[in-house]
Amino acid sequence: MKEKTKSSKKVYECSFMELYEDQVILSNKKISERVYVKHPGAAAILPITTDHKIILVKQYRYPIGMENLEVPAGKKDDLNEDSLLCAKRELEEETGHITSEMIFINRIYPCVGYSNEYIDLFIAKNCVKIDHPKAMDEDENIETFFYTIDEVKMLLKTNQINDGKTLLLLQHYLLDELK
Amino acid sequence: MKEKTKSSKKVYECSFMELYEDQVILSNKKISERVYVKHPGAAAILPITTDHKIILVKQYRYPIGMENLEVPAGKKDDLNEDSLLCAKRELEEETGHITSEMIFINRIYPCVGYSNEYIDLFIAKNCVKIDHPKAMDEDENIETFFYTIDEVKMLLKTNQINDGKTLLLLQHYLLDELK
Numbered sequence: 001m002k003e004k005t006k007s008s009k010k011v012y013e014c015s016f017m018e019l020y021e022d023q024v025i026l027s028n029k030k031i032s033e034r035v036y037v038k039h040p041g042a043a044a045i046l047p048i049t050t051d052h053k054i055i056l057v058k059q060y061r062y063p064i065g066m067e068n069l070e071v072p073a074g075k076k077d078d079l080n081e082d083s084l085l086c087a088k089r090e091l092e093e094e095t096g097h098i099t100s101e102m103i104f105i106n107r108i109y110p111c112v113g114y115s116n117e118y119i120d121l122f123i124a125k126n127c128v129k130i131d132h133p134k135a136m137d138e139d140e141n142i143e144t145f146f147y148t149i150d151e152v153k154m155l156l157k158t159n160q161i162n163d164g165k166t167l168l169l170l171q172h173y174l175l176d177e178l179k
Numbered sequence: 180m181k182e183k184t185k186s187s188k189k190v191y192e193c194s195f196m197e198l199y200e201d202q203v204i205l206s207n208k209k210i211s212e213r214v215y216v217k218h219p220g221a222a223a224i225l226p227i228t229t230d231h232k233i234i235l236v237k238q239y240r241y242p243i244g245m246e247n248l249e250v251p252a253g254k255k256d257d258l259n260e261d262s263l264l265c266a267k268r269e270l271e272e273e274t275g276h277i278t279s280e281m282i283f284i285n286r287i288y289p290c291v292g293y294s295n296e297y298i299d300l301f302i303a304k305n306c307v308k309i310d311h312p313k314a315m316d317e318d319e320n321i322e323t324f325f326y327t328i329d330e331v332k333m334l335l336k337t338n339q340i341n342d343g344k345t346l347l348l349l350q351h352y353l354l355d356e357l358k
Contacts, residue, residue, distance in 0.1 A: 003239055014212075016214075016292075017293065022241070030318065032318040034241040034242070035195075060181055060182055062215065063215035063216070063294055065295075068288070068291055106338050108342070108343050109240075109243055109343060110343040111294065111296070112247055114242060115290065116244075141207070162285065162286060164298075164347065167285075167287060168350070171351065175354060175357070178354070
């Protein structure tokens with residue numbers, strides 16, 4: 001079933017990804033083309049505070065042209081950055097909270113058709129607010145919101161969460177609760 | 180919070196997407212750049228057979244360099260194609276099954292940071308096998324597998340499902356079961 005690389009050409013690059021156009025040999029010996037993004041990987045975190053609130057962040061997402069309610073998340077600074085460090089940084093920068101209880105859940109691929117991006121999913125338990133958190137990236141503009149578990153259930157029921165990684169973490173958390 | 184488009188430039192295109200490099204004006208009046216994919220949208224389907232088996236498909240995914248267990252899914256033929264038609268086509272092509280009970284669940288965005296792609300999620304109930312299904316795309320090579328609900332729970336527990344849309348649909352199904 002493996003597709004073998006016949007040739008590989010970088011056709012674009014920018015600060016967070018490279019775009020490749022590869023010729024591949026399929027298992028039936030035919031030649032086909034695969035166009036895909038090479039991405040450094042990312043981490044996404046579901047933060048739960050010491051008083052059992054779930055923190056979500058709202059930001060404008062230019063590609064979809066609207067504000068979106070999401071878990072804090074961000075890409076790795078480079079290929080070698082540890083996902084756990086990335087998760088801790090994004091949690092602090094986007095929510096002003098930290099924790100020592102960051103639990104790895106799963107590595108997921110959001111876009112297997114045209115990107116090698118993975119997102120390492122974490123649940124951050126017992127998060128506490130700190131006075132002087134690291135500043136977020138200059139071109140980010142993020143609002144934080146605190147929800148009870150019942151409010152989150154209502155957000156899901158009314159389809160108000162549409163971000164893939166956010167839904168994955170919230171569903172995982174609810175399934176764990178119901179066990 | 181809205182980011183206004185200052186200029187927009189198409190820097191690449193291929194059969195399934197266009198890549199844009201836009202200059203945007205942030206809410207703090209600073210200028211920034213957004214690079215993103217324009218995608219026609221897609222549908223993904225969780226098929227349940229009349230004898231309560233869940234159908235998953237395995238295929239080699241070149242960007243991540245491995246075989247992946249997924250729900251049937253595919254992109255829309257064009258921007259105007261109805262998601263329901265797309266879902267029915269992909270179900271038939273990838274699994275050889277059809278149904279009249281295709282239930283819309285949610286529209287999700289797998290990659291809000293750099294793609295406008297959405298995936299419309301469906302559950303296909305009471306799927307039946309047909310004798311002469313539409314053929315799948317020539318460069319696709321797909322195996323189908325049938326799982327009981329307990330087998331699916333084990334796949335999730337052991338982190339054997341890593342595809343975003345597939346996990347979203349399976350977790351949704353399990354949450355619905357536990358209600």
